[in-house]
Amino acid sequence: MRKPLASRITRQKGRGMDAIASIDQSKEAQAGQSKKGPLIYRQNHWTRLTHWAWAFALFFLLLSGLQIFNARPQLYIGKESGFGYNNTILQIGAEDTATGPRGFTEIFGHRFDTTGVLGWSGPPGNESARAFPSWATIPSYYDLGTARVVHFFFAWILSATLLVWLLVGLFSGHIRRDLAPRLADIRNLPRDVADHIRLRFHHSGRYNTLQKLAYGGVLFVLLPLMVLTGLAMSPSMNAVLPFLNELFGGRQTARTIHFAVMVLLVLFFLVHMLMILAAGPINELRSIITGWYRTDPPNGGTNSTGRSE
Amino acid sequence: MAKFQINRRKFLTAAGLGASGFTLSGCDAFDSQLGMGDGLRNFLEGANGLTYRAQRLLAGRDTLAPEFSEADIRQPMRPNGITAPDDDTYKSLLTNNFVDWRLEVTGLVEKPLSLTREQLLAMPSRTQITRHDCVEGWSCIAKWTGTPLSLVLDQAVVKPQARYVMFHCLDTIDRNLSGDIKYYGSIDLIDARHPQTILAYGLNGKPLPVENGAPLRVRVERQLGYKMPKYIQRVELVDSFANFGGGRGGYWEDYGYDWYGGI
Numbered sequence: 140m141r142k143p144l145a146s147r148i149t150r151q152k153g154r155g156m157d158a159i160a161s162i163d164q165s166k167e168a169q170a171g172q173s174k175k176g177p178l179i180y181r182q183n184h185w186t187r188l189t190h191w192a193w194a195f196a197l198f199f200l201l202l203s204g205l206q207i208f209n210a211r212p213q214l215y216i217g218k219e220s221g222f223g224y225n226n227t228i229l230q231i232g233a234e235d236t237a238t239g240p241r242g243f244t245e246i247f248g249h250r251f252d253t254t255g256v257l258g259w260s261g262p263p264g265n266e267s268a269r270a271f272p273s274w275a276t277i278p279s280y281y282d283l284g285t286a287r288v289v290h291f292f293f294a295w296i297l298s299a300t301l302l303v304w305l306l307v308g309l310f311s312g313h314i315r316r317d318l319a320p321r322l323a324d325i326r327n328l329p330r331d332v333a334d335h336i337r338l339r340f341h342h343s344g345r346y347n348t349l350q351k352l353a354y355g356g357v358l359f360v361l362l363p364l365m366v367l368t369g370l371a372m373s374p375s376m377n378a379v380l381p382f383l384n385e386l387f388g389g390r391q392t393a394r395t396i397h398f399a400v401m402v403l404l405v406l407f408f409l410v411h412m413l414m415i416l417a418a419g420p421i422n423e424l425r426s427i428i429t430g431w432y433r434t435d436p437p438n439g440g441t442n443s444t445g446r447s448e
Numbered sequence: 449m450a451k452f453q454i455n456r457r458k459f460l461t462a463a464g465l466g467a468s469g470f471t472l473s474g475c476d477a478f479d480s481q482l483g484m485g486d487g488l489r490n491f492l493e494g495a496n497g498l499t500y501r502a503q504r505l506l507a508g509r510d511t512l513a514p515e516f517s518e519a520d521i522r523q524p525m526r527p528n529g530i531t532a533p534d535d536d537t538y539k540s541l542l543t544n545n546f547v548d549w550r551l552e553v554t555g556l557v558e559k560p561l562s563l564t565r566e567q568l569l570a571m572p573s574r575t576q577i578t579r580h581d582c583v584e585g586w587s588c589i590a591k592w593t594g595t596p597l598s599l600v601l602d603q604a605v606v607k608p609q610a611r612y613v614m615f616h617c618l619d620t621i622d623r624n625l626s627g628d629i630k631y632y633g634s635i636d637l638i639d640a641r642h643p644q645t646i647l648a649y650g651l652n653g654k655p656l657p658v659e660n661g662a663p664l665r666v667r668v669e670r671q672l673g674y675k676m677p678k679y680i681q682r683v684e685l686v687d688s689f690a691n692f693g694g695g696r697g698g699y700w701e702d703y704g705y706d707w708y709g710g711i
Contacts, residue, residue, distance in 0.1 A: 211585035218516070219579060220586035223523025278479045283583065284704030285482050285489070291711060292495035374581050375503040375670045375710030378511040390579065390587050 174436055179344050181432035186313065189304040190427055193362075196296040197404065199289055202277040204401060205270075206286035212258075212270030214398055218389035228395065233259040233268035240268070298366050304358070317346060318355050324348040340418040342435045357407055361400050368397040484704055493706075500708040507710075509638050513669035516577040516589050525590040525651055527659035528582060530631065533619035533679055541618070546663040551600075551647070555614070555685035558605035565649065565663055571595045574646050582673040583705065592667050593650030598641040600683070606637070609687050612697070613640040615666060616682040621699055633677045633698035634689050634707075635668055644669040647680070672709035674700045 182190075214229040215221060230245045231253070242258025244251050254260075260272035273279045277289055308314040324347075331348040334341070341347065346354065370376045371383040371393035387393040415423045426432035481488040533539070541549045546565055553561035575593040582588075597613070617631040639645055646667050649656050656662045661678025668675050675698070689695065694702030701707045 207585070210583070213586075215586075218520060218587065219522075219589045220526075221523065222526050222588065278482055280479065282482075282704065284700070284706075287583070287706060288489065288492050288496065288704070289482070291499055291706075292492040295495050295498060372581075373503070373711035374513060374579075374672060375507050378513045378670050379503075379506045381514045384514070390581065394585060 176342065176434040176436040178431050178433055180430050181344055181426045182430045183311075183313075184430070185304070185307045185311070187427055187430060189300050189307075192296060192300040196293040196300065197408075199277065199293040200297060201401065201405070202275060203286040203289040203293070206276035206278065206281075207283060207290060208398065209270045209276065209281065210283045214395040215391035216388070216395060217391050218384070220391055226391070229398075231257045231270035240266070242268075294366075294369060297362070301358070301362055301366070318351055318358075320348065320351045320355070324351060335414075338417045342418070342422065342433065344432070344434060353407065353410070357404070361404055361407070364400050365397065365404070368393045368400065372397065496706045496708060499706075499711055503708075503710045504638065507670060509641070510643055511670075513578055513644055516579065518577065518591075520589045521577065521591060521652060523588070525580070525660055526586070526588045527657075528673065530619040530621055530678070531659035533658075535618060535620050535628075538618040538679065542658065542662075549663050549681070551664060551680065552682040553600060553604045553685075554682060556607040556610035556687060557601075557685050558607060559603070561600070561604050563600070568595050568600075568647065568649060568664070571599055573650075574644070575650070576644055576646070576667075576669070578644070578667070578669050580673055580676075583700075583709065591650075591652050592646065592648045593653075594646035594648035594664075594667065596643065597645045597647055597666065597683075598643075600647065601640060601685075604685075606685055610637065610685040611687050612636055612685075612689055614684040614686050614689060614692060615677040615680050616684060617677050618679040618681050629693070629699065631677055631679070631699050632693060633675060633700070634686070634692075635666075635671070635675060639668050639670065642668070642670065670710055674698070674705060675709040 211220075212231040213220070213227050215226045216228055217226045221227065227245075228247055231243070232245075233240050233242050240254075240259050241252055242254040242256070242260065244253045244257045256272055257270060259266055259268055261267050261269075269281065276286070278285050305314075308318075328348050334347075335349055367383060368387060370380065371387050372390060377384060377390070384390050384393060387396055422433045478488075480486075482492075483489060549565060551561070551563045551568060553563070572595070573593055574596050575591060577589065577591045579587050579589045601613075612634045613636075614634045615632060619631050620628040621631045622629040635645075644667065647664050648661075648667050649664055651657065651660050656665065661680075664680045665678040666676050666680060686692075689697040693699065696702050697707040698705075
């Protein structure tokens, strides 16, 4: 069942990632001799540009966002923050104990000692009470005003990039062709999961099922949720879009979702890095910088490219 | 707002000293570029202007902030910042139950006003249950009663060249070499004339308590808490705020907060 599929797809032209048709013939020939697969132009300039714009913006958004969180290191559920009652679901703080100050993180009533990282951290002998540590925030010292300047600047960059990507992706067919999961992708899911667990990667012009789900999930779910929950926290936008907070269950719930999605994005980033390391960092990096990607040899090894259609 | 501000400044000094003497993490690299007036900071602040224009465009003049029901008032309004002004003027006004207090309306107006509390109370009032959002991230729902600022402005007849309303407060929030710094802040005339912008003297059906800004605080419901000064004694119409304090339009703004607090 695998082989016919593979041979059917290997040499398809013009239907793969953006410009799979532009296989460099001479390079391919050379590569063939040294038992390397062909180099294909896998990521076009829009994909690369938006990828790096997001990477850059998300870096600053994360670190300035953690600084903003430090101003009120509690997350609540509902329209408001409970002071006369308890609707706190997460709290990071510091407390005095018999052995000196300790940092703690409390989630749904379960308290963990997180001294050194969350709640109480800093250079030895000079620790201070702060939710996220100095190395994880911009600026490194406590400054809510500056963090907001940085955060909202990059929020504009993130949103604009998302809009550009969406428009280009819809008109060029990138989203439909490369990202939208097909029936075959769904059928292929168990095998794809098994392959990933064994760290057995296939280098083709196409995204595999888990890639489609992960990238699609970030671009169509997580990032839009980030923008919307961000807007839901703005008092002025509440006047424009009052239904947003009702949708999310109140401003404080929106803030909590904003935080939770941040955690998911960080997890995505870690897995993304792991997968790149496992799949061949040079090749993967080359494709997102230059666009060119070395695929598996057409007939060498096991099951080269027949996975995505 | 005041209390955590002063703590913050002390902390900033300590943190600055700490950071200079200890390990520099990767992110410290940005710190030196982000101070007030630095080129990178100024560039990034450009996005604030974009946010202001975009939100003004979307929200228009009179779009209302969400209002809530009595059932949503589940706790007392959380006091923040200065909650008991230590100024002699304020304390003597308080002792007299603000009988001697006046709201001065000055600056670019045809008819400067000096209003007593009774005069303000005699004017038409507006009551609204709204959510107060602090820049720190917390929110609290409460019922506010007060005189629409637009009525006061109409009575004083604003001159055409006026662009901002400046609020001068009774509470000292900070001290520096040139003396006490009183809290102050400004909003534009669009927010000043917004239907929900009231000079509040009542909170949750009772007179405004000292910790929440008695005798008078402003509510600017489409902006964050630091844009709603407490302990107001004078409203001044100006065409620019460049000559007040640090020139950025408010006490917190002088420490790097955005002048527009709509987000």
